[in-house]
Amino acid sequence: MAEQRVASSGLTRVAIVTGAGSGIGRATAELFAARGHFVVAVDLTDDALAWVADMADVADVADIVPFAGDVADDVTAATMVSIAIDRWGRLDAAVLNAGIVGGPGFEEPGALERFDRMIAVNVRSIVSGIRHCAPAMRRSGGGAIVATASTSGLGGDRGNWAYNASKAAVINLVRAAAMDYGSQGIRINAVAPGPTETGMTVGLQRMPALHAAMLRRVPLQRWGQPSELAEAIWFLASPAASFIHGVLLPVDGGLSANAGHYDPPELPAANLADPG
Numbered sequence: 001m002a003e004q005r006v007a008s009s010g011l012t013r014v015a016i017v018t019g020a021g022s023g024i025g026r027a028t029a030e031l032f033a034a035r036g037h038f039v040v041a042v043d044l045t046d047d048a049l050a051w052v053a054d055m056a057d058v059a060d061v062a063d064i065v066p067f068a069g070d071v072a073d074d075v076t077a078a079t080m081v082s083i084a085i086d087r088w089g090r091l092d093a094a095v096l097n098a099g100i101v102g103g104p105g106f107e108e109p110g111a112l113e114r115f116d117r118m119i120a121v122n123v124r125s126i127v128s129g130i131r132h133c134a135p136a137m138r139r140s141g142g143g144a145i146v147a148t149a150s151t152s153g154l155g156g157d158r159g160n161w162a163y164n165a166s167k168a169a170v171i172n173l174v175r176a177a178a179m180d181y182g183s184q185g186i187r188i189n190a191v192a193p194g195p196t197e198t199g200m201t202v203g204l205q206r207m208p209a210l211h212a213a214m215l216r217r218v219p220l221q222r223w224g225q226p227s228e229l230a231e232a233i234w235f236l237a238s239p240a241a242s243f244i245h246g247v248l249l250p251v252d253g254g255l256s257a258n259a260g261h262y263d264p265p266e267l268p269a270a271n272l273a274d275p276g
Ligand SMILES: NC(=O)c1ccc[n+]([C@@H]2O[C@H](COP(=O)([O-])OP(=O)(O)OC[C@H]3O[C@@H](n4cnc5c(N)ncnc54)[C@H](O)[C@@H]3O)[C@@H](O)[C@H]2O)c1
Pocket: 018, 019, 020, 021, 022, 023, 024, 025, 042, 043, 044, 048, 069, 070, 071, 072, 097, 098, 099, 100, 101, 121, 148, 149, 150, 151, 152, 192, 193, 194, 195, 196, 197, 198, 199, 200, 201
């Protein structure tokens, strides 16, 4: 975007969102921009961020700058912060959301290499994000960081140990970082999405038996939408959450409240009809 626009509020608030090419990250970047933030939208490729160009002419949307980089690389975090500071002079919020799912069986060839990659993308990226965002937030008078964890970090799923382990690490990393940064005016929290309809879960959505089995475990009896995660992230990053620090907020239709001792064999048809 060539021209910088001024948020309609007249107040410059600046946010970074990683994994902004799709799903929860894209919905979050769009929401922050629609509510007056200047946004650095980060994803792996320029193609993933092509949607940003379409926002150029949308009225009442503050500026969004795309930046292609791999969050597993510490340079990406350094650069995304530099973009925010060079362009707008401050940083108020960082949504460290990029992640990958899947993973090998324990005994598969290459399991350790794939695990290392998952940890680098899902966990080390949060460390990089905090390391580089926090100094800029201190200079801005404080800030808020929100990491995307997962209900998968609360326990185990068969065949999903690498992802389960990575998201469990995110949850406690956020708690630990909150201990270090609270006194510096930087709040750090996490959201734990349950099953959410995004690019990441397209495959699952197309497997009727698995989809239905997952649905049965969600008390609200539907999957979440990216916009519902974006609203929770917005809240945690906003002044409305000014005394909320070091928490994991499940945004999961009640999945994590389910003791999991049994799944009802089928849902009443009425519950499947309305996602509202
Ligand atoms: N969709 C779900 O059901 C669900 C549930 C729990 C947690 N989550 C978490 O939510 C977050 C967002 O996932 P989503 O569901 O929106 O998935 P998504 O695949 O739709 O979006 C994730 C985005 O992250 C980007 N990304 C992946 N690796 C990257 C890297 N190394 N560097 C930069 N960008 C990278 C992808 O290109 C993609 O655009 C992830 O951390 C995911 O683990 C999702």
